[in-house]
Amino acid sequence: MRLRGISKSFDGTTVFSGLDLDLRAGEVLVLLGENGAGKSTIKNILSGIVAPDAGTIEFDGQAEASWSQSRAAELGVAAIHQELSLFPNLSVAENVLIRELSRSSVGPVSRRRLVREAAALFRDLLGVDLDVTRPVESLSLGQRQVVEIVKAVRMASSVLILDEPTTSLSMHDREQLFRVIGRLRAEGFAIVHVTHFLDEVAAVGDRVAIMRDGAIVAQAAAGELSAAQIEQHMIGREVAAVARERANDRPAEGPVALEVAGLDDGERVRDVSFSVRRGEILGLAGLTGAGRTEVLHAIVGLRPALGDVAVAGVPYRARRLAESKRRGLVLVSEDRRLEQAFLQRPIAENVTAPWLSRVFRRGGWLDRRRERAFAGALVDEFDVRYDSLDSPIASLSGGNQQKVILARWISSDPEVVLLDEPTKGIDVGARAQIQERVFRLAARGAAIVVVSSDLPELMSLSDRILVMQRGRVTAAFAREEFDPAAILRAASGAGESGAAA
Amino acid sequence: MLRPILRTLNAAPMLPVLVVVIVVFSLVAPGYLNPANIQNLLRDSSVLIIASMGATLVFLVSGLDLSVGSVVAASSVTAAIVAGQSGDLALGLVAGVVVGLLVGVLNGVLIGPLGLNPFVTTLASLLVVRALAYVSAAIASGQGGTAGAVAMPDGVAGFGRGVVLGIPNVFIVAIAIVVLSVLLLEKTTFGRRVRLVGQNDVAAAFAGISVARVRLLVYAIAGLLAGVAGIILALRLGSGSPAAGDDMLLQVITAVIIGGTAVSGGSGGMVRTVWGALTIVAIERGMSVLGLKFYDNLIVLGVVILLGTLFHRVKSGRMG
Structure with a gap:
């Protein structure tokens, strides 16, 4: 043809x-x-x-x-x-x-x-x-x-x-x-x-x-x-x-920001424990269905699970998403269209959605001027290409949508950021920008847990990688030990026929 | 030149239709535009407008409230009974509003925190509330099996028929409620949450918005407004009528839909519903001036819904 x-x-x-x-x-x-x-x-x-x-x-x-x-x-x-x-x-x-x-x-x-x-x-x-x-x-x-x-x-x-x-x-x-x-x-x-x-x-x-x-x-x-x-x-x-250039000005050994111990929901998450320091990026590797997403959901309270979570040393028991936000623990979940974006709503509203009562309320009234200024500054800082803050977020390309969503969550200066496939389905230019943002966020002292199925990306982003298989952490690699073949082996491990069905 | 027209069309898509309806009827029905008829039009539309504000909120959160007509009727009956028995009009009016709020809270708890389907839940409350209204009206009016209207205390009709500067009192109340509803939806964080939940409830939950609480409040407010509509109805008719809500539900849903609020939630607004409600009542008044009956009204209502939906489809297709 x-x-x-x-x-x-x-x-x-x-x-x-x-x-x-x-x-x-x-x-x-x-x-x-x-x-x-x-x-x-x-x-x-x-x-x-x-x-x-x-x-x-x-x-x-x-x-x-x-x-x-x-x-x-x-x-x-x-x-x-x-x-x-x-x-x-x-x-x-x-x-x-x-x-x-x-x-x-x-x-x-x-x-x-x-x-x-x-x-x-x-x-x-x-x-x-x-x-x-x-x-x-x-x-x-x-x-x-x-x-x-x-x-x-x-x-x-x-x-x-x-x-x-x-x-x-x-x-x-x-x-x-x-x-x-x-x-x-x-x-x-x-x-x-x-x-x-x-x-x-x-x-x-x-x-x-x-x-x-x-x-x-x-x-x-x-x-x-x-x-x-x-x-x-x-x-x-x-x-x-x-993205390949590591920003090396990050605090090397910060205090522990997120501590997870014995997280277990009896199904997709089995006895998962790890901790992340301030300024550190922890990668979670694994096949689809290994339980990585579920671990993140359990930490913020979207998925009921036993086990202990502590944010900045403070135990966090009755986990609920609204409470997680308050404690500076945010999740940028994987499915942007379903779980994050309000596609037909304006860009500005998409940025401010989680922070309505905290930032933009004056006795129950919505402070629209403040909202616009806040959202406008953020999307400009994130280099989002847009016509108007009033355009629906659906009018943006996937990469720009993702930048808006990322801007939304990072705007609260969170303690811990959980990123689930942050660059999935977006173009190379936006991907590099988002990766750079992640580095900068870590440099500012946030603890980051990132899930990505793109192994080269995960290796370039992470200081440490944990490999999950069927709900369990099966291996851990420090940055100097990163080896794609070894990580893949740990992720697929034994019993591969089961994963294929 | 074109831009302001398009913007107006976008904000109030039913406005040109209303204008066409009024022009057509003023041509075929002599006397349609005389002040008495216009006053009647505004009076007739007041109850519908108030009840439709609540329904718009429910539609925006991608819900459905089938009980609205029954609640209007039950509220009017309650107001008449309580005012009649106690001799205190204010107490009666409060009782009518409280009945609406109670049904709304019940709907809201079942649909929000308990997660029941809105269609099924409000169908059930439609039936129960409707039956209660008929039973209590029958007992109060002392007519045994057949339920008639329950008379309000004397002197009430004065307010219901009264006008200020030529504008009916009840219509002024309706406009006040519209203003409050617009403020609630457009200027508060609650109103914003309503739109966000209606647009994508999963994303709202991921943003840490309490979706169940938003839904509960929406149905409670809708019930409250239906209660207010009920007492306005009682004031206007001078009686509480259990049968009054029967086609109120159809009118309310029609007003919201042709006004241009999406059944699927998220997009729409209060003011456009007002234009929808006025359009319906303008058509009904015109029909009655021409001497046509209730069943003819239903036919026209059906046609209006289809044309209105078609109109919105064409408009959104053209405007992107």
């Missing part, structure tokens, strides 16, 4: 003009770029959702006069979109074969045939035996992504476009996905793999195209460009290295 001289603009804003891109059968093209670089629009043009303003689309050497969604489907071009499109209450089999279900609107559906076919699909494509009769809502986020992929692959016969498929996947699921991609490539698919993760270029790519501001700024065979070169192409300036 071939794009020639494609131009597209929305509401007068030019996304790109005169763009060329080739997809070749039996090749994986990794499409890299920051948010807003135009990756999603390319995906939408390829799959016929959006029509280009100018330019030609060729398929198999033939110019396609009227490219559309149905024409794309006819030729076997399929895309997996970032937002999952599964029906949570239907079974895996029904979801995967949804097309067949809707096509035969008359006549009974043979359940047994359905289950058999779906199970065969998973076996053939992934080499995995998944119970396809389970409802999708009972699956983990990673498993759902796999179902989504199987569903799309089933509809595709020539071109497959994956839009950031690995964002929510554990390391294990990710490798499984890459095996699937390899298999599809061998079958002659042209694959477009849209991603933020630089390491995926080497892992699955044959060729890499890097986008910035609506143009393809570099194209090369995978392996020709180093990670640093790719980063530079993506952001166009030299901030990528910032």
Whole structure:
């Protein structure tokens, strides 16, 4: 498939003009770029959702006069979109074969045939035996992504476009996905793999195209460009290295700020103990479902658990989130859209939401002027790009949304900050800024616990790493002992088949 | 030129519709615009506006209060009974408001801290409160099985029909309540929390906002306002009527929805509901001037809901 001289603009804003891109059968093209670089629009043009303003689309050497969604489907071009499109209450089999279900609107559906076919699909494509009769809502986020992929692959016969498929996947699921991609490539698919993760270029790519501001700024065979070169192409300036430079002016041996002893909820958190000093960054590594998120939730009181927590030496027994806030213990949870952002509410309101009564109340009245000044100063300090403080936070890119959320929690000058996947799904530029913020926060004397599935990031951020597996802390590494292979081994450990199911 | 128009449309989407309704009726129904009819229009809308303020708050927190009509009726009956038995009008009015508050608190406790479904909970309180209103009215009016209206003490009608500078007293009360509601929603931290919980209750919980307490307060306030609406109704009619709330629920929900407050919570406001309520009453007055009956009103109400929803859809589609 071939794009020639494609131009597209929305509401007068030019996304790109005169763009060329080739997809070749039996090749994986990794499409890299920051948010807003135009990756999603390319995906939408390829799959016929959006029509280009100018330019030609060729398929198999033939110019396609009227490219559309149905024409794309006819030729076997399929895309997996970032937002999952599964029906949570239907079974895996029904979801995967949804097309067949809707096509035969008359006549009974043979359940047994359905289950058999779906199970065969998973076996053939992934080499995995998944119970396809389970409802999708009972699956983990990673498993759902796999179902989504199987569903799309089933509809595709020539071109497959994956839009950031690995964002929510554990390391294990990710490798499984890459095996699937390899298999599809061998079958002659042209694959477009849209991603933020630089390491995926080497892992699955044959060729890499890097986008910035609506143009393809570099194209090369995978392996020709180093990670640093790719980063530079993506952001166009030299901030990528910032995160790797450790700020060394932090207090080396501060007093203990957070002490956790024997935390146990009898299920996902088993006898977890650790302490974090002021100015220290503690990383929690582990596979999806290892209990890292649950530990953070138990500490702030979102999850009932036995065991002792002390903040700055003061025991904290009846844990509740509102009380945690008061004690200077804040959690920036993982799922920004569901758990943190009030998407349709203004940016200013999103910053001040937890601090309404403490900061912005004058005898029950809302002090709006103070609120605006406070929120405005914070989002400027965090370099958030926005039109107006009154615009809904949904109008920002993911990275800017995350900066707003981070600004919200750090604004109270907290004692302890728990960060759950703070850079998940955001672009390289914002990621570097957020990592730098984390360092600065530690330098100011906060104790930080960070959970990240991006191991290089975790190693660059942390002073110490604890590895969790099935609710337990299974290993600890000091900074000078950091070794990706050893951490991965400790995280996956024995009994890996159980984690895969 | 276009910008102020769009801004007005955004803040009060029903305003142009109300204008069209009034213009149309003034053309087809002679006498529609005479002062007496306008006064009646404002009087008729007062009870609806007050009850709708509470309902708007409930919608904003993505809840639902089906009991509002029953509470209005029960409050009017209570006010009439207590005022009649004690001979003290003020005591009767307080009793009416207290009944509303009690039902509201009960709804709120069940839905907030206990986490019951708002639809089911307020359906139950609708039925119970409605039955209690009918039973107590029947006993008080001494008519055994058939429940009629319970008369308020003499002299009450004076306030209900009175006007100040041509504006009906009851409408002035309604506007005062609207002002208080706007202040509560837009100028207090509580109002902000209502919007945040309505927009995303999970995120509100993660921000350390007590979602259950916000919900409890919202239903309590809605009950309180329904109680106030009930005593205004009693003052206006000169009696407490158990049947009065039967189509009040439909009118209240219609006013909030066509006013432009989202059923799904978070977005909307008090003033737009006022325009919604006035639109409904303007249509009803027009119909009655034309000599059409209650059932015709229901048909029009249904059409208005659909057109109103369609209107908001088109508007939001165009304006982004």
